[in-house]
Amino acid sequence: MEFMKSLGGPMPEFASPAKVRKEAREYSSSIFASYEFLKQILQRHEATIQKRWTGKTRQQRLQILLKAWPAMPASHRPDFEAFRRETNQQRETGSKFKDQFMWPCINQEDLLQPRMMLLLLNARGRNPPPVFAAVDNNAMHLGKVAKALVPDFLNEHTMILHGAATANDYGKLLDWDSHPDAFDWMHIRKQFLPGEGLLVLELQARLMSFLVDFCQEILHEVPTDTITSDTYPIQPEPSLKNDGGTSGYTSLAVMAAEAPYRLPLTLDLEMILGIDLTGGTVRPGSTRCFMRC
Template sequence: MADYGMLNAILIRSEGVIRKRWTKKTRTQRKAILERSWHTQMPHQHRPDLRDYYRVERREFSEASTSTIREDVYKWPYINTEDLVTPTHVLQLLNSRGRYTPNNFAEMDWQSSELGRNINVIKVRPIYYDPNDEGQHKAILEDESNGKEPEDREVSPSSENETVREWQDKYKPSEWGYYLMMHPTDLQEYGLPVKLPVALESQKHVRRASEAFIVLQIQQPLMAFLVKICLELLPDVEGGLDGFKAFFQAPEQPEPPEIRTTKEDGWDSAFALAQDSPYTAPQWDDFLKIMSSIAARIHEWKDHAWAMRDDPSYFTNAVSEFSLQKDFWHITIYSIIMDYYENLVMWHAAQAALHKVARLLLTRLEKQEGHDAWVEAVADLKDLLDMRLIKSLASRLPSCFIGSPPVRGMFRPELFWERLFVMAVFLALV
């Protein structure tokens, strides 16, 4: 990841200068920089992947829509001029990708391509293990006695070979797989192909090769894009070899303050959270940010509930959007009222459960006790979220689906209860 090293070196010396110069640019100038820096034609509108998907679903596409450009919008759904010409999003992206190692974003980059993978625009080709492969086995060793990482100690070749032989004796050829290293700190090993028993997958800094190749395909062009933006804003660095030498001899500077696009206590809406998430570093151990995201959901559903109660026109519009056939208005009204209040109750419950997890975790760290209570609280939170995200939504699917605009005209009232029963049985079985 040479581009990451370059980006990091630039930011630790000139991030403050880059911020000032970017904010002084007009929207037209920022757009020109973005388009020159991106490796292909940059989409102009927010969420280009969804727009392309809807266009394909409506058969409004040509041969050009199956080109590389179409695949790009599913790999980088957050790369578009509408979002990036703002004063903050590019700066957030530079700070997160340049200050944190690529491993921190592997899962987020994999998840961002989910839509493209599901509709087979991004093809994930399985890589099957060949038991006759005589290539070198990379033993990923850990010192459990002192907790040191592999780069902190020396491992003899004989020790590696002995570990590999133990694995070969213990695991069958069918229980091995190909992986790519996703080491959090050693960039020389990042993306290095290895062979490993599948049972040890979760214990090492690795990712299945078929998934990791997609992650690398996303990360490498993105890093090159960010380096080009920096060079556009720092023309003195591009003064040939002498310019580079002078720049990298400059002293490192303190990191500038965090870029805030929301109020001090977090996001005030789920939309604001969704806008910022692709450009910031994922920090799942930061309970304050997680609390802020839940509070944003609660705030959003509170607004809906109060509007439904106090604003007749809002209630009428909401019912009209979710309406089914005229014979089933009672189902529509019941469903929409339950939807708003049930979401409000469930997110309040999730907030209380997360408060409990955070409190018990703090007790566990301070007093080195309470592990069982903490694990139980985490399990309760998971059960609550599973019920909210899966069972609760699935239970409303039969009535909500038939009222959606694409299928509303095909709805036959006489078959409604029969189909509802069949779907309920299916959901119960799965």
């Protein structure tokens, strides 16, 4: 306890294993339920959602976003703005801007662009939540460094997020004494500290619920009980028009802006070799993104 106080900043909550397991189960159940529902919606309606969203005016898009996520921040990277608006002393007693620090990519400036919201939907609805655990943890980096987001503290345990295939395994808590690899997985960052794992689960639970609500707003005339029924057969996955223009080139600026909304990818050496360094573009046929914001 004294050591924690000596570090300065808000004190973390000292959570029990039972409390962490309970919260993790609740979050993971919600995340996977939303994911399965979203996946089934997209399998049947993604082309319709794309067509309707791109055909709406900016004001119509804003109304839909605010219904699905009330009080959505207006500006790009709202965590930076929140950091400027609070002093360290104010954050000592608890930040007023938790949402901005936890979900910096959820903002009007980015999501009102037709392509960003559709990229986010496609990535999260067609790939399981554990794929995004690391990038979602990284998205909260400023909030944690600024001590606006303070993970709960539970010693001698590791939380499993990477590689989990089911809700029961996602957020599973391992005791270092009862599992031979639990400490090493935490130490080499293959898995998560319990407190940071809970933050990732909290982030994903609200994000996935938001995406489901968004789809239901777009498909407002389709009843919830039939939206994923056999009334609407599964369709081939539609493609999303590239913003590279007629040249087929994708600028690095566009790739960097879109990266938080896409499926996270590993370093792609083939793609790097396709970069035209003089023009800051990627040759057609080598458009897979290797950059992260």
